[in-house]
Amino acid sequence: MSLLEAVRVGRVFPIDGPQKRFEALKDVSIHLEAGESVGVLGESGSGKSTLAAIFGGLDRPTSGQVLYKGRDIATLKGGDWKCFRQSVQYIFQDPKAAMNPYFTLRQVLMEPLKVNRKELSKAQMVELVEDMTARVGLPTSILSRHPDEVSGGQAQRIITARVLLLEPEVIIADECVSALDLSIQAQIINLLRRIRSATGASFLFISHDADLVRYFCDRSYVMLHGRIVEELGQDLSASAKSEYTRMLLGGL
Amino acid sequence: MDSRILDIQGLCARDSVEELLVDVSLHVDAGGRTAIVGESGCGKTMTLRALLHTLPPDVEVSAGRIRFMGEDALALKGEALRKDLYMRIGHVGQNTSENLHPLLKVSRQLTDFSPLGRKEALEKATALLESLSIKDPGRVLSSYPGELSGGMRQRVNMAVALMKDAPLLIADEPTSALDAHVRRQVEELYQGLCEREGLSLLLISHDLSFVRRIADRVYVMYAGRVVEEGSLDEVFGEAAHPYTKALASLSGRRSLDRTRDLDEIGGSVPDKGRGDPSCAFSSRCPYAARDCHNALSYRHLGGSHYVRCCHELA
Amino acid sequence: MRRRGNPSLFIGLILTLLVASLGIIGVLHSPYDPEAMNLMQRFNGPSLEHPFGTDHFGRDMLSRVMMASGTALSSALVSVTLGALAGIALGTLAALAPRWLSTLVMRLVDALMAFPTILLALMAAAIFGRGLLPSVLAVCISMVPSFSRLTQAMVMEGRERLSIKAARAYGAPAWRIVIFHMFPPVLTRLVTQFTSAIGGAVLLESSLSFLGLGVQPPSASLGMMLSEARAYLLTYPWQVLPSGITLLVLVLGLNLLGDGLGSLLTRRSADGL
Numbered sequence: 001m002s003l004l005e006a007v008r009v010g011r012v013f014p015i016d017g018p019q020k021r022f023e024a025l026k027d028v029s030i031h032l033e034a035g036e037s038v039g040v041l042g043e044s045g046s047g048k049s050t051l052a053a054i055f056g057g058l059d060r061p062t063s064g065q066v067l068y069k070g071r072d073i074a075t076l077k078g079g080d081w082k083c084f085r086q087s088v089q090y091i092f093q094d095p096k097a098a099m100n101p102y103f104t105l106r107q108v109l110m111e112p113l114k115v116n117r118k119e120l121s122k123a124q125m126v127e128l129v130e131d132m133t134a135r136v137g138l139p140t141s142i143l144s145r146h147p148d149e150v151s152g153g154q155a156q157r158i159i160t161a162r163v164l165l166l167e168p169e170v171i172i173a174d175e176c177v178s179a180l181d182l183s184i185q186a187q188i189i190n191l192l193r194r195i196r197s198a199t200g201a202s203f204l205f206i207s208h209d210a211d212l213v214r215y216f217c218d219r220s221y222v223m224l225h226g227r228i229v230e231e232l233g234q235d236l237s238a239s240a241k242s243e244y245t246r247m248l249l250g251g252l
Numbered sequence: 253m254d255s256r257i258l259d260i261q262g263l264c265a266r267d268s269v270e271e272l273l274v275d276v277s278l279h280v281d282a283g284g285r286t287a288i289v290g291e292s293g294c295g296k297t298m299t300l301r302a303l304l305h306t307l308p309p310d311v312e313v314s315a316g317r318i319r320f321m322g323e324d325a326l327a328l329k330g331e332a333l334r335k336d337l338y339m340r341i342g343h344v345g346q347n348t349s350e351n352l353h354p355l356l357k358v359s360r361q362l363t364d365f366s367p368l369g370r371k372e373a374l375e376k377a378t379a380l381l382e383s384l385s386i387k388d389p390g391r392v393l394s395s396y397p398g399e400l401s402g403g404m405r406q407r408v409n410m411a412v413a414l415m416k417d418a419p420l421l422i423a424d425e426p427t428s429a430l431d432a433h434v435r436r437q438v439e440e441l442y443q444g445l446c447e448r449e450g451l452s453l454l455l456i457s458h459d460l461s462f463v464r465r466i467a468d469r470v471y472v473m474y475a476g477r478v479v480e481e482g483s484l485d486e487v488f489g490e491a492a493h494p495y496t497k498a499l500a501s502l503s504g505r506r507s508l509d510r511t512r513d514l515d516e517i518g519g520s521v522p523d524k525g526r527g528d529p530s531c532a533f534s535s536r537c538p539y540a541a542r543d544c545h546n547a548l549s550y551r552h553l554g555g556s557h558y559v560r561c562c563h564e565l566a
Numbered sequence: 567m568r569r570r571g572n573p574s575l576f577i578g579l580i581l582t583l584l585v586a587s588l589g590i591i592g593v594l595h596s597p598y599d600p601e602a603m604n605l606m607q608r609f610n611g612p613s614l615e616h617p618f619g620t621d622h623f624g625r626d627m628l629s630r631v632m633m634a635s636g637t638a639l640s641s642a643l644v645s646v647t648l649g650a651l652a653g654i655a656l657g658t659l660a661a662l663a664p665r666w667l668s669t670l671v672m673r674l675v676d677a678l679m680a681f682p683t684i685l686l687a688l689m690a691a692a693i694f695g696r697g698l699l700p701s702v703l704a705v706c707i708s709m710v711p712s713f714s715r716l717t718q719a720m721v722m723e724g725r726e727r728l729s730i731k732a733a734r735a736y737g738a739p740a741w742r743i744v745i746f747h748m749f750p751p752v753l754t755r756l757v758t759q760f761t762s763a764i765g766g767a768v769l770l771e772s773s774l775s776f777l778g779l780g781v782q783p784p785s786a787s788l789g790m791m792l793s794e795a796r797a798y799l800l801t802y803p804w805q806v807l808p809s810g811i812t813l814l815v816l817v818l819g820l821n822l823l824g825d826g827l828g829s830l831l832t833r834r835s836a837d838g839l
Contacts, residue, residue, distance in 0.1 A: 043401075043431045043434075044431060045401075053731075056735065058731055058734060058735055082737060085735075085736075085737040086736075086737055088735075089735060089736065090731075090732065090735045092728055092731075092732065094728060097727070097728040097729060098728045098729055098731075098732040099729055099732070100729050100733070100746065100747050100750075101729070101751075102750040102751070103746075111733070111736070111738065111742075111746075112736040112737070112738075115736065115737050115738050115739070115742065116736070116737055151292075151293065151520050151521075152292070153520055154520065159732075162736065166736060181291045181292050181458050182458060182459065182499075182502040182503060183291055183458075183498070183499070183502055183516060183517040184291070184520070185514075186502060186514040186515060186516035186517075187516045187517075187518070189514055190513045190514055190516055193513065208430075208431045208432065209432065210432055211432075211508060214508065215508040215510055215514070247433050248431070248432065248433060249432070
């Protein structure tokens with residue numbers, strides 16, 4: 001039984017226009033085992049982000065199901081749903097947009113604790129937040145700033161800290177470094193690697209950058225027009241069969 | 253006639269609180285291909301905005317001059333600004349999807365500002381798109397930007413910039429956040445452009461592998477200053493500044509070793525104290541020593557190679 | 567954050583407070599009874615006893631302006647508050663309700679928007695009789711559409727924001743998302759809109775009472791004073807000045823205040839560089 005699994009998932013969006021509907025995902029099946037890092041490669045518009053949203057329960061599929069430890073997440077209720085919600089977390093492409101601009105970074109980090117760890121006292125929460133800030137390599141003095149007063153790399157570290165505070169089993173990273181400079185990309189990827197070895201979390205690593213996927217992931221899926229066209233092992237190019245995949249990997 | 257199409261000397265810019273650009277001097281030779289490299293926040297785009305008169309409202313140029321095709325670019329105003337600067341510079345912006353109007357067909361965006369008649373302008377646009385290796389220019393011309401792929405939009409953007417027959421083309425981070433194979437297409441496009449006669453290029457990028465394929469002269473900027481300059485071979489072959497070396501080590505991604513951490517430059521670009529005459533990179537520099545806190549000047553390393561660092565790196 | 571001066575806020579606040587204090591002083595201690603006539607003292611120019619002069623019944627214009635400003639401001643405040651509350655409720659409903667209900671609500675709002683306020687006031691006057699109440703009601707109803715549209719648009723837009731998705735992802739309950747994540751940006755816009763709407767309401771109430779639909783004599787209102795002064799425009803033209811200038815200062819002040827609040831409350835997003 002996989003930790004998290006999508007079974008023949010489809011997602012159709014109603015749109016204006018002659019077709020009336022847009023199939024963003026067609027019959028997609030992927031699975032993620034405990035402790036595994038799986039890449040999803042594809043061009044922009046191939047349905048990667050829709051898959052990410054459905055895989056983590058932020059969006060509902062129009063067909064098929066998502067199974068968390070063997071149970072359909074659509075049937076989860078109350079405590080079970082809360083448990084799932086807490087154990088699958090996201091790191092998005094644009095870290096600043098993922099924070100409430102009216103919050104200070106301290107409030108940004110406190111909120112998940114207030115929501116999910118009600119048993120903690122305020123002082124314990126503050127302590128956890130400050131520890132985590134240090135763990136992602138930021139000074140605690142930064143916590144009194146607002147999201148628009150920090151750099152993109154610092155913002156992505158804060159988002160990473162927010163995710164880690166909930167001790168998730170699965171982290172879905174949706175193009176989490178593609179908007180950053182190469183130097184900052186390296187910092188964030190190294191941080192994620194340290195987290196992975198420290199916590200054993202599973203990663204769904206969505207990216208258009210084949211080099212990074214090869215570096216970070218154990219195996220990968222290739223997406224095109226809402227379908228999975230190929231599943232690759234760790235050494236991407238060696239196992240690639242289709243021409244599209246080879247083009248994506250830059251082999252041509 | 254000047255051999256330099258664009259010549260920036262000692263440019264300083266500041267806002268109400270602090271300095272943003274300090275003593276930036278750089279030039280583009282007529283027919284040359286100059287690149288400015290550095291991380292975000294180093295002042296690359298700010299330099300460009302000073303040239304294009306698009307600085308944020310609280311930022312002003314406090315010293316220095318910019319000569320573009322023999323004219324004082326900072327003094328241009330009104331109609332002269334449009335005619336002598338904007339119509340002579342093709343600018344491909346950072347975010348290609350935001351630079352096109354989403355509700356106008358590509359054909360209109362390519363022809364509207366052209367002094368040619370509509371029919372001739374359309375013919376020219378078609379020819380331009382073909383020269384940018386678009387196979388069916390008719391279809392592209394009659395589409396809206398949203399219907400095109402990222403690579404196509406990038407080409408259309410370049411076509412908009414080239415329609416003016418401007419002698420200088422400025423490209424601001426043309427490869428950031430592009431899919432790998434689209435990036436390669438863009439690289440080829442720019443390589444093709446360089447062959448065009450009489451076109452000079454000013455390229456702004458943090459992607460050194462891209463710069464290496466296109467540019468012939470490179471400026472490395474850090475914290476609002478130029479820290480190293482020289483020809484392509486001088487800067488990449490004999491990199492003299494630790495920052496240049498660090499940037500170069502980031503771009504060789506093809507052969508990543510999974511057992512090791514990625515090379516990174518720890519910390520981030522400082523946003524304060526840029527006017528300080530000592531080295532701004534010393535807080536992130538592996539070679540940092542006490543000398544780094546002294547006032548620095550440029551060292552000449554032969555040819556057109558200059559560096560702003562006190563260390564003699566092999 | 568770099569801050570620059572905010573002259574609109576400053577000037578708007580001063581102008582509004584000026585008229586508001588006139589109104590408040592008028593309630594606490596009016597120099598004369600604003601309704602006391604003195605036919606021996608008609609059309610007096612400004613003097614130490616009557617700084618704004620006297621009107622065609624010999625009533626003290628300063629006292630009348632004070633009374634009128636108080637009425638104008640308080641009735642505008644009441645009508646806009648009620649209208650805004652109704653508008654916000656409808657707008658939120660329209661943004662979150664199923665499609666058919668939201669279409670129904672918004673079409674109703676559209677119909678309301680197309681309905682002339684004067685006609686509304688006439689109808690209200692026909693039902694409730696002339697006086698302050700029907701004019702307040704009419705102004706209140708006319709405020710509903712702009713607030714409901716603004717709220718609906720902002721809540722709809724807010725739902726798509728990444729920060730909201732992120733909050734859902736870490737399990738924030740719906741009430742938290744609405745109050746802490748959706749409301750603050752809406753609130754700043756609403757405060758701005760509210761302040762400007764009060765300016766509009768003052769103007770609307772004045773035009774209604776100018777037409778004889780609002781406050782009834784012998785009470786004073788700015789519109790009514792203007793309308794009375796109009797009759798003597800050729801013989802005593804300065805009669806329009808006290809009420810006219812007060813109205814001008816008040817509406818200008820409220821609009822500037824709205825603008826100033828808007829730029830104060832909008833957090834500028836980082837400049838990308």
